[in-house]
Amino acid sequence: MPQNPDQGISRRRLLGGAALAAPAVAGLALTRGGDSAVAETAGRAHRNGHAGHAEFPHATFAAGRSVDHAANGFHPTEVLRDFDYGRTRRLGSGRVLRDWEIVAHDREIEVAPGVSYEAWTYNGRVPGPTLRAREGELLRIRFVNASEHPHTMHFHGIHSALMDGMPGIGGNRGGGQIEPGESFTYEFDATPFGLHLYHCHVAPLAAHIARGLYGAFIIDPKQGRPEADELVMVMNGFDTNFDLANEVYAVNTVGFHYVEEPIEVARAEPVRIYLVNVLEYDPVNSFHIHGNFFHYFPTGTSLAPSEFTDTVIQGQAQRGILELEFPYDGDYMFHAHVSEFAELGWSGFFRVGDPSRLTAAAAASMYCDLPWGGGRPA
Ligand SMILES: [Cu+2]
Numbered sequence: 001m002p003q004n005p006d007q008g009i010s011r012r013r014l015l016g017g018a019a020l021a022a023p024a025v026a027g028l029a030l031t032r033g034g035d036s037a038v039a040e041t042a043g044r045a046h047r048n049g050h051a052g053h054a055e056f057p058h059a060t061f062a063a064g065r066s067v068d069h070a071a072n073g074f075h076p077t078e079v080l081r082d083f084d085y086g087r088t089r090r091l092g093s094g095r096v097l098r099d100w101e102i103v104a105h106d107r108e109i110e111v112a113p114g115v116s117y118e119a120w121t122y123n124g125r126v127p128g129p130t131l132r133a134r135e136g137e138l139l140r141i142r143f144v145n146a147s148e149h150p151h152t153m154h155f156h157g158i159h160s161a162l163m164d165g166m167p168g169i170g171g172n173r174g175g176g177q178i179e180p181g182e183s184f185t186y187e188f189d190a191t192p193f194g195l196h197l198y199h200c201h202v203a204p205l206a207a208h209i210a211r212g213l214y215g216a217f218i219i220d221p222k223q224g225r226p227e228a229d230e231l232v233m234v235m236n237g238f239d240t241n242f243d244l245a246n247e248v249y250a251v252n253t254v255g256f257h258y259v260e261e262p263i264e265v266a267r268a269e270p271v272r273i274y275l276v277n278v279l280e281y282d283p284v285n286s287f288h289i290h291g292n293f294f295h296y297f298p299t300g301t302s303l304a305p306s307e308f309t310d311t312v313i314q315g316q317a318q319r320g321i322l323e324l325e326f327p328y329d330g331d332y333m334f335h336a337h338v339s340e341f342a343e344l345g346w347s348g349f350f351r352v353g354d355p356s357r358l359t360a361a362a363a364a365s366m367y368c369d370l371p372w373g374g375g376r377p378a
Helices: 011-016 022-026 076-080 207-208 340-344 358-365
Strands: 087-090 098-113 115-122 128-135 138-147 184-191 193-198 212-220 229-238 248-251 263-265 273-278 284-289 294-298 308-310 311-317 319-324 328-334 347-352
Touching: 011 128, 076 358, 098 128, 193 319, 207 294, 212 229, 212 273, 229 284, 273 311, 308 311, 311 319
Parallel strands: 098 138, 128 212, 229 273, 263 347
Antiparallel strands: 087 098, 098 115, 138 184, 193 212, 229 248, 273 319, 284 311, 284 328, 294 308, 294 319, 328 347
């Protein structure tokens, strides 16, 4: 289809077709009407300017700024190791009952410096809390809809239709679609063990998910897993101008966050990553690590890894567990190997031991304009 500068400008058209007239390019905004949030894409070429790339503009967000995590109410560095075990008590049968209360709220969040997004959240954060249970327990999740829109909680796992969070099913028993001001308690067994997810299932589904209504759901095997430094990474993205294509890509919501704050891990100690892809509007996502390989456990439902690799591809709702150790000190990049996503926020670093404090941000600034200007010491 020929490019027509009079039509609405989307990031995808910008990236896919370099022939757009400059005035049309200058019109790209990452948020609806936000002044400081206007992406400085016009005429901005790749920093290195290699032939063939120079005409591709980058979204550069707001130079010199960092995301206000306090205003967001959650911090991606803390989200990594934040597991919500709920409350437990032992039933007469001896079985453990584990329960949570999850409240849906509408909330504006900042997904990259200066780029705000009107999110819909579980418990005020995106991704929602990482719910963690043990195989065989009875789980109870009281869901309160304090949003202005109908929502549900649809858990991946094995359960009855009534507990499926599916609009139209179980509505006569209080389930199905949960209207604003209503609540419902989901109850099901913790099975099978593995890494799962939950999300809203109200139509239009892509919009409800993309707004931020999702989270990781871990069921530990009865015998547990070997001790490790455990990290949760939810790969997501944000369609900040509502054109059904993402402008910002991330792990745990904030683009480039783990470039600005590398994830500190110990050398020669086991690291376990719970990796979930919830990205809407793009068919696949991926995770690649530099200078290392990991054992991969698809869906975490087997205790034997399926692969020893450095790159994994996930479609939406696919997830898996990565186990690795870092044998050497240094800053090691990880990123989507969909390079377009990497340059729009889905990039980060592991910091192992005590490397130079300069390396991560300096290295990243070599290939992409960073929100805060790039290249300054981390
Ligand atoms: Cu919803």
